[in-house]
Amino acid sequence: MLMKEYRICMPLTVEEYKIGQLYMISKHSNEQSERGEGVEVVQNEPYDDPTHGRGQFTEKRVYLNSKLPSWARAVVPRIFYVTEKAWNYYPYTVTGNACSFLPKFSIHIETKYEDNKGCNDNIFENELKEQEREVCFVDIAYDEIPERYYKESEDLRYFKSEKTSRGMLQEGWRDTQNPIMCSYKLVTVKFEVWGLQTRVEQYVHKVVRDVLLLGHRQAFAWVDEWIDMSMDEVREFERRIQEATNQKTGMFPSSVSVGEAPLSSLASSNPASAPSTPVYTDAPEFLSVPKERSRKKSAPETLTLPEPGPSVPEPGPSVPDPTPNRASPSPASDQTE
Numbered sequence: 593m594l595m596k597e598y599r600i601c602m603p604l605t606v607e608e609y610k611i612g613q614l615y616m617i618s619k620h621s622n623e624q625s626e627r628g629e630g631v632e633v634v635q636n637e638p639y640d641d642p643t644h645g646r647g648q649f650t651e652k653r654v655y656l657n658s659k660l661p662s663w664a665r666a667v668v669p670r671i672f673y674v675t676e677k678a679w680n681y682y683p684y685t686v687t688g689n690a691c692s693f694l695p696k697f698s699i700h701i702e703t704k705y706e707d708n709k710g711c712n713d714n715i716f717e718n719e720l721k722e723q724e725r726e727v728c729f730v731d732i733a734y735d736e737i738p739e740r741y742y743k744e745s746e747d748l749r750y751f752k753s754e755k756t757s758r759g760m761l762q763e764g765w766r767d768t769q770n771p772i773m774c775s776y777k778l779v780t781v782k783f784e785v786w787g788l789q790t791r792v793e794q795y796v797h798k799v800v801r802d803v804l805l806l807g808h809r810q811a812f813a814w815v816d817e818w819i820d821m822s823m824d825e826v827r828e829f830e831r832r833i834q835e836a837t838n839q840k841t842g843m844f845p846s847s848v849s850v851g852e853a854p855l856s857s858l859a860s861s862n863p864a865s866a867p868s869t870p871v872y873t874d875a876p877e878f879l880s881v882p883k884e885r886s887r888k889k890s891a892p893e894t895l896t897l898p899e900p901g902p903s904v905p906e907p908g909p910s911v912p913d914p915t916p917n918r919a920s921p922s923p924a925s926d927q928t929e
Contacts, residue, residue: 594793595725598777598801599710600732600808603758605771606705608819609811610682614826615818616811618833621652622840631655632673633834644681652676674699696784699796703777709766710774725778730801732809733761741806746813755816777804 602609621631632653639649653673678687682705689699704715710729733748745751752759758769766772779800783792818826 593780593782594790594797595778595780596797597716597725597727598730598775598779598804599727600730600775600777600804601710601766601769602732602773602775602808602812603761603765603769603771604773604812604815606683606707606773608771609705609773609775611821611823611826612811612815612818614830615821616807616814618830618837619814620807620810622833622837632838636830636834639679641679641681644679644684647679647681650676650678650680652678694783694785696782697792698782699800700780700782701777703775705773705775707771707773709769709772710776712774712776715776716778728801730805730808731766732805732812733765734763735805737805737809738802741802746809748809748812751813753812753815753819755819758815759812775808 604612621633624631632655634651634653636648636650639647641647653675655673674689674691676687676689678685684705685701685703687699687701687703689701691697702716706712706715713727748759748761750760761769779797781793781796781800783789783796785792821829
């Protein structure tokens with residue numbers, strides 16, 4: 593298990609970021625999706641929690657096969673996706689990620705937002721009572737971004753918002769910027785496979801950090817597109833973009849509801865060639881955040897898939913061999929991906 597706390601500051605208020613985050617996630621997912629690859633939105637519905645109140649439940653599938661390094665592609669199925677389930681009770685969210693074929697792999701993310709420059713060292717005090725973690729500041733303007741994701745229009749060193757007059761972000765901008773808020777993300781990666789654990793957990797954290805950096809850069813670079821939106825308007829934008837994104841991936845029918853229907857009334861639709869992932873309408877136990885709870889170092893509470901059992905074909909009727917002196921050929925093995 594490898595845990596890190598990422599702190600990403602933004603030249604926004606927490607209330608502004610609530611709209612910007614929804615806009616950014618929808619637009620970014622659409623940009624990154626290709627035919628059979630990218631992000632498939634399975635569910636996006638209101639959700640009531642007895643502790644956190646009214647929120648939003650979202651389930652997505654992120655298809656990643658072509659984006660994996662060569663050493664990983666050699667050992668994963670042709671169709672590979674990560675299931676992401678998120679419970680958003682802004683300004684607090686919980687996200688769980690599980691792999692479609694690795695029951696021992698999981699990512700658990702807790703997020704909190706505050707109007708400060710990332711100076712709250714106790715924001716996850718209860719969760720970290722017995723946990724060690726590395727704190728990593730992510731600078732949206734000056735941290736290096738993978739070259740394939742760089743766009744001059746999203747370079748925040750030179751971008752200035754016409755509607756808010758914020759930017760260009762100079763060195764040390766976090767100490768002088770007003771307004772400023774921080775997204776605190778506690779990320780736990782767990783991969784319990786001997787010989788690969790360290791390598792995979794470190795690689796996944798690198799991917800998570802790159803995604804956080806790119807997404808938050810875009811949220812501010814697109815600020816003039818969403819700053820005047822209301823919550824109803826950004827939800828309507830989200831619905832339209834999700835339909836377009838699902839059509840691009842070619843994995844889901846173009847009918848994603850972002851409405852008031854209860855989660856229990858919806859069923860998931862699975863790709864014919866991908867393993868089925870059950871849709872749970874109730875938040876798992878680890879999402880309940882009591883005031884006091886014990887967490888063992890070796891067993892963080894994470895979202896995982898049950899280990900699939902082997903498929904055993906039912907025996908058919910016995911057929912006598914007309915040529916008893918000749919050895920019968922062995923039945924062909926089932927071909928699975």
